[in-house]
Amino acid sequence: MKAVREKGVKVTLVTGRPLVSALPFAKLLNLDLPLITYNGACISSYPEGQIIEKTPISMDVAREMFGELEDAGYYVKVYIEDTLYVEETTRAAIEFSGIFAIPFVID
Known part of the structure; x- marks a missing residue:
């Protein structure tokens, strides 16, 4: 460097x-x-x-996109202002939160 x-x-x-x-x-x-x-x-x-x-995406666009992804069977996680939002506590959410020093919230 x-x-x-x-x-x-x-x-x-x-x-x-x-x-x-x-x-x-x-x-x-x-x-x-x-x-x-x-x-x-x-x-x-x-x-x-x-x-x-x-320049965040609009909430309307985000909701539509996440709905389609969930309908297709994808696991969706969302960042809003340095917080990670997930549907449930999973090992992946806990590990991700720890590695990247980002708190997660179940929503």
Whole structure:
């Protein structure tokens, strides 16, 4: 990472995970650029944590999409503001919550 930065390359994190999951890695890498999280739906300054841009999908679209996925037999989990929402406590939910430091709620 140091060699890349010395060449003038700007480095940041881009992830599908929530901001709270990216923060430990940003700190470890000593980043100073905005972080792109939630599959590109949120851009936050780092280390300040101020939201620069946020483009979530609408709740109507989300409900329709999740209904179709559940009807097709898929397990659906949803992030809303750094919280993971699941239908029931499963081993996968517990492990995911622990690995990514994201609390989960049954809804």
